[in-house]
Amino acid sequence: MGCFNVTTVMRNRENLNREDFIKLYCEKMQEMGYVQTDKENAGFFRAFAFTDKWITLISDAPNMAKRLNMDCIRVEEVDSDFVTFDMYSDGKKIESFLIGVPYWEEEENEQMGYSQPTESVWGDFLENGYSWDKFVEASDDSVYEIAEMLGMNKNHIFLSEEHIEEEYKYFKDDNIFFLYFKK
Numbered sequence: 001m002g003c004f005n006v007t008t009v010m011r012n013r014e015n016l017n018r019e020d021f022i023k024l025y026c027e028k029m030q031e032m033g034y035v036q037t038d039k040e041n042a043g044f045f046r047a048f049a050f051t052d053k054w055i056t057l058i059s060d061a062p063n064m065a066k067r068l069n070m071d072c073i074r075v076e077e078v079d080s081d082f083v084t085f086d087m088y089s090d091g092k093k094i095e096s097f098l099i100g101v102p103y104w105e106e107e108e109n110e111q112m113g114y115s116q117p118t119e120s121v122w123g124d125f126l127e128n129g130y131s132w133d134k135f136v137e138a139s140d141d142s143v144y145e146i147a148e149m150l151g152m153n154k155n156h157i158f159l160s161e162e163h164i165e166e167e168y169k170y171f172k173d174d175n176i177f178f179l180y181f182k183k
Contacts, residue, residue, distance in 0.1 A: 004077045006060040007159060009152055010070040011053065011125070018050050022179065028067045034181040042180035049156035049176050056156045066091030073150070075143075077158055078102075083143050084114070087121055095121045099143050127151045 016024065025046075026036045039045070049056035057064065065072035065088060074086040082100030086093055097117045104112060117139050119132050126135060130149040138145040147154040153175065 005158060006076045008057045008059060008061040008065060008072050008074050010055045010065045010072040012055050021055060024068060029181055034183060037180050037182045039180050041182055043182040045178050045180045047176060047178050049159055051153050051175060053151045056159060058159050062088040063091055075157055097139055099141060125150045
């Protein structure tokens with residue numbers, strides 16, 4: 001029992017290109033005392049999957065999204081049993097819903113901080129052509145459909161450092177890039 005992976009998908013609302021995002025991210029890391037370096041001298045790395053609307057950070061990083069002035073959705077897969085979608089704005093969790101069957105009784109969802117998604121929170125993120133009713137229907141059991149409706153690359157939604165290190169095919173994905181840092 002335990003979490004299999006967590007990704008933070010940041011909304012690229014300023015339409016930063018990859019170079020501008022890298023510059024901004026490295027500036028924020030420098031403010032925290034880290035400098036960008038090469039792979040051989042790094043203490044750690046961060047992997048990103050970049051698309052026009054979303055930037056997937058292979059890490060649990062709502063606080064970094066706040067530093068970057070980006071809304072984000074934290075996606076957590078737990079034991080392949082259920083997935084949580086947590087919406088953050090300005091570093092604060094706004095709303096959470098889950099897909100799948102959690103370890104607790106359904107009546108406890110609210111106590112655990114999960115609710116049905118509300119249109120006022122998630123509606124602005126929907127891609128053209130998707131209705132709110134379709135989103136609510138998909139939120140019952142389709143993680144990939146939710147990702148697609150939000151304009152995310154569904155192939156990146158469950159990326160983790162472990163996946164990237166183990167599966168060479170991701171190194172061939174031009175949308176995935178790595179930044180290396182040291183203290």
